[in-house]
């Protein structure tokens with residue numbers, strides 16, 4: 001009898017120790033065709049080719065959010081061809097506004113106009129493949145300073161067939177991406193390698209933080225939507241990011257698949273000037289705190305260098 005009880009206790013212990021089923025994760029890349037200050041076309045092409053080849057090699061579905069302002073200029077057809085590469089690689093494309101304005105600082109009528117201008121190129125590319133453009137990502141995650149403004153804009157979005165792509169996982173990749181670009185541009189390989197190592201260490205620490213924060217907040221593991229940027233840093237990091245995804249037992253899926261999770265039907269009534277991600281929005285709605293004190297910190301050297309680069313003329317620190 002005692003042996004039987006011991007066996008039952010052991011079996012229960014094993015059951016509890018078994019990792020929970022992997023939660024889905026959708027990778028989303030902002031600021032297409034390529035993040036950061038406008039780079040020469042050959043550089044943009046190399047970054048896009050590498051990013052997509054690595055995503056395909058690792059069987060990672062993704063969606064890219066486009067700022068069509070970055071497709072203008074003499075070489076517009078060649079820059080548009082970078083978007084075609086995304087579709088050829090089996091990825092999706094969405095609208096990130098035309099010129100990356102902030103809804104906190106832009107009148108909503110102008111913001112709607114900018115968003116309407118943001119799919120002139122992308123929508124026909126999708127339509128030529130029998131697909132439609134369905135996803136919108138807010139620049140800076142700023143969803144409007146008042147609920148009235150937010151509802152005005154989101155009513156327009158819904159009327160034009162768009163859904164908002166939320167963010168429930170982020171690794172502040174844009175803070176590392178500019179210093180990495182600067183090191184590569186300066187030919188400083190050692191610094192570039194060091195920045196990449198800091199980026200991956202931070203990512204390896206912050207992904208489990210988001211997973212456990214989401215579990216604590218919702219009592220279950222929701223599908224995650226990961227905000228990244230179409231940067232040189234990420235093109236050079238997919239292999240290591242794939243390892244982090246595997247180490248966390250995450251299941252890479254499309255954004256459409258992740259968004260079938262009922263977590264995304266919860267109310268989010270946040271209105272305010274700050275661009276915050278969706279776990280924080282839900283924590284406000286549910287009146288439950290997130291464990292901010294245990295959140296990993298971006299290294300001070302990266303934060304300092306990123307701020308300094310943002311202040312340089314010609315740089316526009318978009319995210």
Ligand SMILES: [Zn+2]
Pocket residue numbers: 030031096100139140318319
């Ligand atoms: Zn952006």
